[in-house]
Amino acid sequence: MTTMVKVAKLAGVSISTVSHVLNGTRHVNDDTRQRVLKAIEETSYRQDALARAMRRSRTDSIGLIVSDGGEPAFAEMIRGVEQTAASQGITLLLANSAEDPQREARAVQALLERRVDGLILARAAGSGPNALAEFANQDTPLVLMDRLSEDPFDQVGVENRGPIMELVEHLVAQGHQRILLIAGDTRVATLRERHEAFQEAMTTAGVPEADRLTVLAAEPEETDAGIAAALSGTKLPTAVIACSTVLAAAALRHIQKRGLRMPEDIAFAAFDGFAYADLFEPQLTTVRQPAFQVGATAAELLTKRIADKSVEPSVVRLAPTIEYRASTGAGPGSGS
Amino acid sequence: MTTMVKVAKLAGVSISTVSHVLNGTRHVNDDTRQRVLKAIEETSYRQDALARAMRRSRTDSIGLIVSDGGEPAFAEMIRGVEQTAASQGITLLLANSAEDPQREARAVQALLERRVDGLILARAAGSGPNALAEFANQDTPLVLMDRLSEDPFDQVGVENRGPIMELVEHLVAQGHQRILLIAGDTRVATLRERHEAFQEAMTTAGVPEADRLTVLAAEPEETDAGIAAALSGTKLPTAVIACSTVLAAAALRHIQKRGLRMPEDIAFAAFDGFAYADLFEPQLTTVRQPAFQVGATAAELLTKRIADKSVEPSVVRLAPTIEYRASTGAGPGSGS
DNA sequence: CTGAAAGCGCTTACAG
DNA sequence: CTGAAAGCGCTTACAG
Numbered sequence: 001m002t003t004m005v006k007v008a009k010l011a012g013v014s015i016s017t018v019s020h021v022l023n024g025t026r027h028v029n030d031d032t033r034q035r036v037l038k039a040i041e042e043t044s045y046r047q048d049a050l051a052r053a054m055r056r057s058r059t060d061s062i063g064l065i066v067s068d069g070g071e072p073a074f075a076e077m078i079r080g081v082e083q084t085a086a087s088q089g090i091t092l093l094l095a096n097s098a099e100d101p102q103r104e105a106r107a108v109q110a111l112l113e114r115r116v117d118g119l120i121l122a123r124a125a126g127s128g129p130n131a132l133a134e135f136a137n138q139d140t141p142l143v144l145m146d147r148l149s150e151d152p153f154d155q156v157g158v159e160n161r162g163p164i165m166e167l168v169e170h171l172v173a174q175g176h177q178r179i180l181l182i183a184g185d186t187r188v189a190t191l192r193e194r195h196e197a198f199q200e201a202m203t204t205a206g207v208p209e210a211d212r213l214t215v216l217a218a219e220p221e222e223t224d225a226g227i228a229a230a231l232s233g234t235k236l237p238t239a240v241i242a243c244s245t246v247l248a249a250a251a252l253r254h255i256q257k258r259g260l261r262m263p264e265d266i267a268f269a270a271f272d273g274f275a276y277a278d279l280f281e282p283q284l285t286t287v288r289q290p291a292f293q294v295g296a297t298a299a300e301l302l303t304k305r306i307a308d309k310s311v312e313p314s315v316v317r318l319a320p321t322i323e324y325r326a327s328t329g330a331g332p333g334s335g336s
Numbered sequence: 337m338t339t340m341v342k343v344a345k346l347a348g349v350s351i352s353t354v355s356h357v358l359n360g361t362r363h364v365n366d367d368t369r370q371r372v373l374k375a376i377e378e379t380s381y382r383q384d385a386l387a388r389a390m391r392r393s394r395t396d397s398i399g400l401i402v403s404d405g406g407e408p409a410f411a412e413m414i415r416g417v418e419q420t421a422a423s424q425g426i427t428l429l430l431a432n433s434a435e436d437p438q439r440e441a442r443a444v445q446a447l448l449e450r451r452v453d454g455l456i457l458a459r460a461a462g463s464g465p466n467a468l469a470e471f472a473n474q475d476t477p478l479v480l481m482d483r484l485s486e487d488p489f490d491q492v493g494v495e496n497r498g499p500i501m502e503l504v505e506h507l508v509a510q511g512h513q514r515i516l517l518i519a520g521d522t523r524v525a526t527l528r529e530r531h532e533a534f535q536e537a538m539t540t541a542g543v544p545e546a547d548r549l550t551v552l553a554a555e556p557e558e559t560d561a562g563i564a565a566a567l568s569g570t571k572l573p574t575a576v577i578a579c580s581t582v583l584a585a586a587a588l589r590h591i592q593k594r595g596l597r598m599p600e601d602i603a604f605a606a607f608d609g610f611a612y613a614d615l616f617e618p619q620l621t622t623v624r625q626p627a628f629q630v631g632a633t634a635a636e637l638l639t640k641r642i643a644d645k646s647v648e649p650s651v652v653r654l655a656p657t658i659e660y661r662a663s664t665g666a667g668p669g670s671g672s
Numbered sequence: 673c674t675g676a677a678a679g680c681g682c683t684t685a686c687a688g
Numbered sequence: 689c690t691g692a693a694a695g696c697g698c699t700t701a702c703a704g
Contacts, residue, residue, distance in 0.1 A: 049449040051681035075411035094430040113385040281617035350675045387697035
C-alpha cells in the first residue's frame with residue numbers, strides 16, 4: 001500500500017506538507033501543492049482512515065444496533081441513518097441484536113472497541129436498564145431509536161399514544177365495543193405505549209372492562225395461541241387492532257383461516273402495517289410510521305451531540321399518519 | 337480512556353504481557369495472568385480495535401454496499417451478511433448506493449480507506465465495469481452479490497433463468513399465449529437474466545413474437561407508463577409476470593385500477609414477491625428467493641477468500657422456490 | 673516465563 | 689511557507 005512517505009518522497013516534500021495538502025489544514029504554495037497532488041495521483045495513494053482516526057481520536061463512524069433488521073420499519077430506519085451519515089462523510093457500522101439482549105451487549109462492546117464516535121440503539125425486547133448504565137459514565141454519545149425510555153439520552157421515535165386513541169375512537173364511533181388489541185411483547189416500549197393508550201382510550205370511550213380484549217405475550221407462539229383463542233370463542237371481537245407488522249400478519253392468518261370477512265364480520269387496523277398495504281383486499285387501515293425520517297433524525301441528533309456534548313438531551317416524537325381504508329369500513333381512498 | 341499502559345502498571349507487568357494475556361498469544365504464568373485480569377477488570381479496560389488493526393493490518397471488518405436497502409430482498413441479504421459476520425467476530429460496515437453509480441463509487445472509496453478486510457457489492461443499475469477494475473489490481477477481496485457478472489470474482493446470487501422458464505411453461509400449459517413480462521431496467525443483471533429466460537422459454541413454447549409482451553425501461557416513470565399502456569389496449573395480455581417486488585406492485589396497482597380480476601381476467605406471478613404474500617387476495621404466485629442465505633453465503637465466500645486469497649473464484653447460484661397460488665389458477669396451498 | 677523497543681500510518685504542535 | 693519529530697495504542701520479533 002502506498003503511504004504518505006512514498007508520496008512525500010516523490011513530490012520532494014515532507015509528510016507534513018502532504019498531510020496539509022490532503023486536509024487543507026494550512027497554506028501550501030501552489031506549485032508545491034501541484035507536485036503533491038501529482039504524486040498522489042501517480043502513486044494512487046489512498047488515505048488510511050485507521051491511522052488518521054487513531055491520531056485524531058475520532059473515527060468519523062457511528063454504530064447502529066437494531067433489534068430486528070427484518071422488520072420493514074427497521075429496514076427503513078437503517079436507510080435513514082445510512083443516508084444521513086453518508087451525506088456527512090460518516091460510515092455506518094451495523095449490528096442486529098435479533099431481540100437478544102446478549103447479542104445486543106456484544107454488539108455494543110464490539111462497536112465501542114471500534115471507537116465509533118457515537119451509537120444509535122433500538123433496544124432488544126428483553127434488554128435491561130444496565131445496558132444503558134454503561135453510557136452514563138462514558139463519553140461515547142448514545143441515541144435511543146424507536147424504543148424509548150425514561151433515561152437521559154437523546155431519543156427519537158414515533159408518537160404511539162395518539163394514533164391508537166384515534167383508532168379506538170374511530171372504531172367506537174362506528175359502534176364497536178368489543179375490540180381486540182394484539183400487543184404481543186409489552187417489554188418493547190412501543191408496544192407497551194400502544195397498549196396503555198388502548199386501555200386509556202377504551203376507558204374514555206366508556207367501554208366496559210369485559211369488552212377490552214388483549215393479547216399480550218413475550219413469545220411468538222404464545223401470542224399466536226392467544227390470537228387463535230380470541231378469534232374462536234362464541235363471543236368474537238367485532239374489531240381488531242394489531243400493534244405491529246408481525247402481529248398483524250399473525251392476526252390476518254387467523255382471520256382468513258376462520259373465514260371472517262373484513263369489515264363485515266370483523267374490522268381490522270394495524271400499527272405500522274405492510275409495505276404495499278394498498279394492494280391488500282380489502283385495503284387495510286394502517287398507521288404509517290415515518291420510519292426513514294426516524295432513522296435520519298437519529299443520525300442528526302447523534303452528529304449534533306458528537307459536535308457538542310454539553311447540550312441537553314432531546315426527545316423527538318415524530319407523528320405517524322393514519323390511513324383509513326376499507327378494512328375498518330372506510331371506503332378505499334378516504335385516508336386521513 | 338484506559339490503555340494497556342495503565343493496566344500494565346497496575347498489574348506490575350509489561351504491556352507485552354498484557355497484550356499476550358488479552359490475545360492468548362503466549363504462555364503467561366497463572367498468577368501473573370490473574371493479576372493482569374484483575375487490573376483489566378478494575379480499570380474497565382477495553383481493547384482499542386483501531387490500534388490493534390493498524391498494527392496487524394487487519395480490521396476484522398467487512399464492507400457491504402447494497403443498491404437498494406429498501407427492497408425486502410436486500411434487507412434480508414443484509415441480515416444474512418450481518419449475522420454471519422457477527423458470528424465470526426467481524427463487524428459490518430454498511431453503505432447504500434441507492435442505484436446511483438457515483439454513490440457506489442464513493443462508498444467503495446470510503447470503505448477501502450477504512451481498510452475493510454473485504455467487500456461485498458450488489459452493484460447499482462448503471463454501474464460500469466470500471467467500478468470493478470479497481471479490484472483486479474488490488475488485494476482487497478471482493479464478492480459480488482445478487483447482481484452477477486462475467487468478471488473473475490467470487491459471486492453469489494440466485495438462479496434466475498430456471499424459475500422464469502418454469503413459470504412460462506406453467507402459464508402456457510394453462511393455455512396462455514399472450515404473456516406480459518415486466519422487467520424494468522435490464523441493466524440490472526438479475527432483470528436482464530429474467531428477461532432473456534423469458535424470451536427463450538417463449539420461443540421454446542412456440543409462442544409467436546406478437547404475443548411476447550415486455551415492459552423494459554430504465555426509469556420508474558417509463559416503466560409505469562409502459563405497464564399502463566400494456567394493460568389498456570384492446571388486446572390485453574392474459575398473464576403477467578413481474579420481475580421484482582417494485583415492478584409487481586406497479587403492475588398490481590394498474591390491474592386493480594382497471595378492475596381486472598385475477599386469475600379470471602388476468603393471471604399474475606411475480607419474481608421475489610411480497611413479504612406476506614400469503615395474505616393477499618387472491619394469493620399470489622411467487623418466486624421466493626433465499627435472500628438471507630444469499631447474504632450469508634456472500635459473507636462466507638468473503639471470509640474464506642480473506643483467509644486464503646489463492647483459491648479460484650467461485651460462483652454460487654442458489655435456487656429459488658416457486659410457490660404456485662391462486663393468482664395463476666392454482667388453488668391456494670398447492671405450492672410447488 | 674517476561675520485558676524493552678520498534679513500528680503500523682497518520683496529525684499536529686514546535687521551530688525556523 | 690515548510691520540515692523534523694513526537695505520539696495515538698497496540699503487536700511482535702528479539703533478547704534474556
